[in-house]
Amino acid sequence: MNYFYVPEATARFYGGYITSLQNAVEYILAQIEIISRNCFEKLKRDPIENVKYRIKSPESMAEKLLDHGLEVTAENAVKKVYDAAGVRIITSFLEDVDTVVSEIKKIKGLQIREEKDYINNPKQNGYRSYHIICAADFKSDSVFIELQIRTIAMDTWASVEHRMKYKKSVVGEQLIVNELKRCADQLASIDLSLQNLRKIINGGIQNETIICGGRESDVRSGYGNSSS
Amino acid sequence: MSEAVTEILRHKNYIVDAVFDGEEALDYILSEKYDGIILDVMMPKLSGIQVLEAIRRKGIGTPVLLLTAKAEISDKVEGLNAGADDYLAKPFAMPELVARVGALVRRSGEIIPDDMTLGNVTLNRQSYELSTKSGEIRLSKKEYLMMEILMKSSGRPISTETFMTRIWGYDSEAEVNVVWVYISYLRKKLAALDADIQISALRGRGYVLEAVKNA
Structure with missing residues (x-):
């Protein structure tokens, strides 16, 4: 099997576990490909916009283990924390997140250990995403893999927030935190508007303009009547 | 003078x-x-x-x-x-x-306090933030104006035409369907926040905010 590229330092850090981690990621990627295809057949549209994956770098992993008061070893990295292997699935629309999540739960050989719905329960800073931690059992070791499912808007926000985290700013830190939160709440609003617009375009919502006191002449001249 | x-x-x-x-x-x-x-x-x-x-x-x-x-x-x-x-x-x-x-x-x-509250929903006049215990969302200017009118109307239905003149203005080029599109945005957002109020359409009269009837 032709594995995806992992830097040499990363392979060295995870030692004997690296193959299991890569196996798990490859397996998930293949399953996502199938989900894409099946959805396209059913919905005439692929809900998945993009897929990213990574094995956590030795530097970030060491930092995380130390934060948790754990010794920096490959064993702890794979058994005690859950995101040594990570796959992120980016969707176009909000409702696509639900679709993808329910499809992922059907994947054979994956045991869901934990789900965190940061979309309906956003983090304090405004972070929104759906996290699934699962265990993948393969020939050798069982390893954890973290799946993150979110919309393009949520992903854009998260990548900006991530970049800001480690930067010194020319303006106050609290100001940046507040502004990021504001952007997150605006994007959440826009995600809902886009989802809704799509439904309107597809004729999925009844136009109430006339029954709610719109001027009939105006409605006729617009596109509002063309669908009925 | x-x-x-x-x-x-x-x-x-x-x-x-x-x-x-x-x-x-x-x-x-x-x-x-x-x-x-x-x-x-x-x-x-x-x-x-x-x-x-x-x-x-x-x-x-x-x-x-x-x-x-x-x-x-x-x-x-x-x-x-x-x-x-x-x-x-x-x-x-x-x-x-x-x-x-x-x-x-x-x-x-x-x-005029900054926060208006109806049911479990709060609307902030300064930030245009619509919130419940489940979270907050920033409304656009026109969504905000629409929500404010609905919250202030205390049970009286507001017609499409009234929204049109009060939000988009008399001489607006906007087509009248825009009112219903914005109503549908607000409905989606209220639902996403688990609001216990909803926007209902009253035939021939307009839109009104009312308590969500439990199914």
Whole structure:
């Protein structure tokens, strides 16, 4: 099997576990490909916009283990924390997140250990995403893999927030935190508007303009009547 | 006289729009949000009383100071009954007008808190934030205006046409379907926040906010 590229330092850090981690990621990627295809057949549209994956770098992993008061070893990295292997699935629309999540739960050989719905329960800073931690059992070791499912808007926000985290700013830190939160709440609003617009375009919502006191002449001249 | 009043109020740091007949006054009041309104009873096209009645019918509660020509009791009573907050008989002294305008605006400032609440939903006037215990969402300007009108209407249905004139303005190029599209945005957002209020359509009357009926 032709594995995806992992830097040499990363392979060295995870030692004997690296193959299991890569196996798990490859397996998930293949399953996502199938989900894409099946959805396209059913919905005439692929809900998945993009897929990213990574094995956590030795530097970030060491930092995380130390934060948790754990010794920096490959064993702890794979058994005690859950995101040594990570796959992120980016969707176009909000409702696509639900679709993808329910499809992922059907994947054979994956045991869901934990789900965190940061979309309906956003983090304090405004972070929104759906996290699934699962265990993948393969020939050798069982390893954890973290799946993150979110919309393009949520992903854009998260990548900006991530970049800001480690930067010194020319303006106050609290100001940046507040502004990021504001952007997150605006994007959440826009995600809902886009989802809704799509439904309107597809004729999925009844136009109430006339029954709610719109001027009939105006409605006729617009596109509002063309669908009925 | 309008010019003198405008000049003095601007000097006192008010931002003033001056108009010269009742119809124009109504247009401005419907398309802008003012802190206070001065209406002369004697105006061409629509009288001050007619303008006042029209805006109160539309549910606009902006404080109004009425300028009456005669100090007759019937005039004052008619004005106050029509929804004026104060009146001033002509001729008046400018300092008194300025003082009354100050009192008028102060009064309106006191009774408008930043947060409006209905059911489990809070709308913030400063940030346009719509929130419940499950989270918060930032509304766009027009979504916010629509939500504010619905929350203030206290159970009275608001027609598409009313939304159109109050949010998009009289001469707007926007097509009338825009109202329903924005209503559908707000519905989606209320649902996403697990709101216990919803926007219902009443046939022939318009939209109204009401408690979610438990299925």
